[in-house]
Amino acid sequence: MNDVTQPVSRTVGILAGMGPAAGVDFVRLFVAACESWLREHGHPVLDQSYPEHWMAQLPVPDRTLALSDASAEQPLDAMARGLRQLASLGATAIAIPCNTAHAWHAALQERVPEVELLHIASETATDVERRGLARVALLATEGTYGAGLYGHAFDALGIQCLLPDQAARKRLMQGIYDGVKAGDLALAQQCFTEVGEQLRAQHGDIALVMACTEIPLALPQAPAARGWTLIDPTAILANALARRAYARA
Numbered sequence: 001m002n003d004v005t006q007p008v009s010r011t012v013g014i015l016a017g018m019g020p021a022a023g024v025d026f027v028r029l030f031v032a033a034c035e036s037w038l039r040e041h042g043h044p045v046l047d048q049s050y051p052e053h054w055m056a057q058l059p060v061p062d063r064t065l066a067l068s069d070a071s072a073e074q075p076l077d078a079m080a081r082g083l084r085q086l087a088s089l090g091a092t093a094i095a096i097p098c099n100t101a102h103a104w105h106a107a108l109q110e111r112v113p114e115v116e117l118l119h120i121a122s123e124t125a126t127d128v129e130r131r132g133l134a135r136v137a138l139l140a141t142e143g144t145y146g147a148g149l150y151g152h153a154f155d156a157l158g159i160q161c162l163l164p165d166q167a168a169r170k171r172l173m174q175g176i177y178d179g180v181k182a183g184d185l186a187l188a189q190q191c192f193t194e195v196g197e198q199l200r201a202q203h204g205d206i207a208l209v210m211a212c213t214e215i216p217l218a219l220p221q222a223p224a225a226r227g228w229t230l231i232d233p234t235a236i237l238a239n240a241l242a243r244r245a246y247a248r249a
Helices: 020-040 063-068 076-088 100-111 120-131 142-147 149-156 166-180 185-203 233-246
Strands: 012-016 053-057 093-095 135-139 160-162 207-210
Touching (some): 012 020, 020 053, 053 076, 120 233
Parallel strands (some): 135 160
């Protein structure tokens, strides 16, 4: 194969482990995003065409608990250590496939300024704007709701972000922790679809932003969700990382 056809790429990183299954799935999404980029730009899809990428799959204290209880073990030091490890391997841009972790985005970027730390909510808001959507409903953790990550990002672009009520939020947390994280996908689908149906009953055929990395592991496969407009920030983040990987230095 002629070397001219090979794309120029940079090393990128993935800070995972929040939870582990979501981190592994993010690698799948990233590889698929790279394949799409290669085809779109006329490059052969070969092993040698993919960028060098490293994943740090490490234990990180619970992010939602840390945001709700200042006395709980905090995740900042563990995440910063993982970022430094990825930077030492040559990563120039890093994605964190955990929505709630982005509550510490600014602090992490300050601690590890030599890398570009992608922001999942900002990337998602830009994608939603590109789709021409004026409003969305947000499925997330209590930590993500409390931090206002998506509200700020959507507000900046004039997009209305609708939230479920408190009872629905508890149902989402049950699906995340007792469902996906515990390996009970049937329970997760039941919890997530109930909240989705409630939001759709209130707001019509509204796009649902799956703003927790566990939710896309269950909701899209639920029969009740067929035909719903589901937006996956994790996949959007994977595409953003692929673009960074192939951006010329």
